[in-house]
Amino acid sequence: MPGRPDVIDPPAAPEAGGTASAAPTLARLFQEHNASLLQLLRARLRSNDEARDVAQEAYVRLLQLDRVDTIGYLRAYLFRTALNLASNRLRHTAMREATYRDPVFDVGADDLSPDRIALAQEELSAVAAVLQDLPPKTRYAFLLHRFTDLKLEEVAKRVGVSDRMVRSYIVQALRRCHEALDVARDAASSRGDPP
Amino acid sequence: MSGAEPITPELFEEAADWFIRVRTAEAGADVHAAWLAWVEKDSAHRAAFSAVQEAWDVSGTVQTFAWLTPEEPVEPKAASSPGRFSHVARLPARVALAAGIAIVGLVAALTIPDAASRWLGNSTEVHKRIATGRGEPQSAVLPDGSRLELGGLTGVEVVFTSRRRLILADEGETFYKVHHDPNRPFIVEAGPVRVTAIGTAFSVRREGNEVSVEVVEGVVDLNTDPDVQSVTELHDAAGRTPRVRAKAGQRVKFDGARFLQAADPGAAARMAWRRGQLRFEEEPLDVVIASLNRYSTRRIVLGDPALKKLRFTGTVYDDSVEDWLQAVQIVFPVELGYSDPERIVIEPRH
Numbered sequence: 001m002p003g004r005p006d007v008i009d010p011p012a013a014p015e016a017g018g019t020a021s022a023a024p025t026l027a028r029l030f031q032e033h034n035a036s037l038l039q040l041l042r043a044r045l046r047s048n049d050e051a052r053d054v055a056q057e058a059y060v061r062l063l064q065l066d067r068v069d070t071i072g073y074l075r076a077y078l079f080r081t082a083l084n085l086a087s088n089r090l091r092h093t094a095m096r097e098a099t100y101r102d103p104v105f106d107v108g109a110d111d112l113s114p115d116r117i118a119l120a121q122e123e124l125s126a127v128a129a130v131l132q133d134l135p136p137k138t139r140y141a142f143l144l145h146r147f148t149d150l151k152l153e154e155v156a157k158r159v160g161v162s163d164r165m166v167r168s169y170i171v172q173a174l175r176r177c178h179e180a181l182d183v184a185r186d187a188a189s190s191r192g193d194p195p
Numbered sequence: 196m197s198g199a200e201p202i203t204p205e206l207f208e209e210a211a212d213w214f215i216r217v218r219t220a221e222a223g224a225d226v227h228a229a230w231l232a233w234v235e236k237d238s239a240h241r242a243a244f245s246a247v248q249e250a251w252d253v254s255g256t257v258q259t260f261a262w263l264t265p266e267e268p269v270e271p272k273a274a275s276s277p278g279r280f281s282h283v284a285r286l287p288a289r290v291a292l293a294a295g296i297a298i299v300g301l302v303a304a305l306t307i308p309d310a311a312s313r314w315l316g317n318s319t320e321v322h323k324r325i326a327t328g329r330g331e332p333q334s335a336v337l338p339d340g341s342r343l344e345l346g347g348l349t350g351v352e353v354v355f356t357s358r359r360r361l362i363l364a365d366e367g368e369t370f371y372k373v374h375h376d377p378n379r380p381f382i383v384e385a386g387p388v389r390v391t392a393i394g395t396a397f398s399v400r401r402e403g404n405e406v407s408v409e410v411v412e413g414v415v416d417l418n419t420d421p422d423v424q425s426v427t428e429l430h431d432a433a434g435r436t437p438r439v440r441a442k443a444g445q446r447v448k449f450d451g452a453r454f455l456q457a458a459d460p461g462a463a464a465r466m467a468w469r470r471g472q473l474r475f476e477e478e479p480l481d482v483v484i485a486s487l488n489r490y491s492t493r494r495i496v497l498g499d500p501a502l503k504k505l506r507f508t509g510t511v512y513d514d515s516v517e518d519w520l521q522a523v524q525i526v527f528p529v530e531l532g533y534s535d536p537e538r539i540v541i542e543p544r545h
Contacts, residue, residue: 032235033231033235035241036231036234036235036241039234039241039244039245039248040217040227040230040231042248043214043217043218043248043251044217044218075231076224076228079224079227079228079231080224083227087220121334121342121372123253124253124256124336124342125336125340125342125372125374127250127253127254128336128340128374129340129374131254132339132340132374142254145215146251146254146255147255151219151221152215152219167212167215170211170215171208171211171212171215172208173254174207174211174214174247174250174251174254175204175207175208175211175250177250177251177253177254178202178207178246178247178249178250181249181250181253
């Protein structure tokens, strides 16, 4: 079970260097938006760890700024920096992932405890069933979006519907997955399985 | 998960829409700023966004087969030649044994007629092989949602057509969690035995012509392959192939000639191998060894065919085959020969 992404340690302020006023401003920025930044990074990256790493690095870069502007500017800069770092990271890992990723087996499930495996399997099969039962176009659009690097417009072209429709398909698919997870968990907890 | 308040479908959809927008590489600073305002406006927004992330993550672990690159040219499938598994399918295991090393991972040959149309519901054909290395149990989800868990050194060939879902089981042990589909029976052919299931969970272990089937959920029908002559005596009066029905909790063994109803091994023993234990009841020693060889780094062999007659009952943990080897010298009149670095020979004690 990956930990929640909303907590990281703030980086230590530089002893000297930077501007004296930078650290407090950044600390405020950090406190206000850290959870959001991590959520955003997590949406782009593949794990909470990666999101934390990138957030850390973005903060460190901000601390190295020579001058500190308004917090509004800093916030935009922080997010831009972090997202750029995330993009770089994705580019670097893309090739390795492509060759490493196992086409058949469920890599990653192995580090789970047996209880978690059983539960995860139920969740997994519930979600698999839901995806299987989606209307064909919805399913195709979602799977293309989920597992390829195609842009939304390209997915739309392939499925033969508008961009907006594709987005709606993906939203529906995610909602069905979410509901299936809920049902699977309720069933598990009413049996007294560990959460 | 957070459990504060249930996320309404409307809110979830709003969050999902944001999720799709912000995660694309093309999203500009304005989109991110707007998202930031939204997500920080209400803690329910943040919870909903997390729920979307979770749904996204889980959906990504569902196996996706070969449909991913529908634009890739695909080999035409010879629809009428599923092929007997006996030669082709066993080959990797043999190679591994011959090499005396633990083969790692899998051999998967995929032949999908047209992945795109398959996912659009026009075609349901699949032909692929899944195999595991020694001591490397693995699981896989099939395109129909059925789930397989393969023990060590186990191979199956998946041959799905629009009319039926066929698994050709090589030697080894596989647990099947079958996705219900009354229009497409799910059939496992394990050597001489054919297991037919519709929406159920069961395990099939095969060593040569000895096949044992344990049912966890639902019902399966077992009969023998009509090509196997040795079992024709079992045909019923109407001349049909013999059919045995096994229900949840039951274990049926086919000893090469007949089906035997094995004693219920009990809930704890059932499917024990899935937790790394190998449970044997009155199994001939050669069958036990064939199972253990799926996990042992050194191949275990019998030094004398007479030892096959010994019957073993007990549990072996797949990571402590060595311990079992020590114990077997106490239980049976045998001793171990280690002179060959790649093999452990069980020999009669003199």
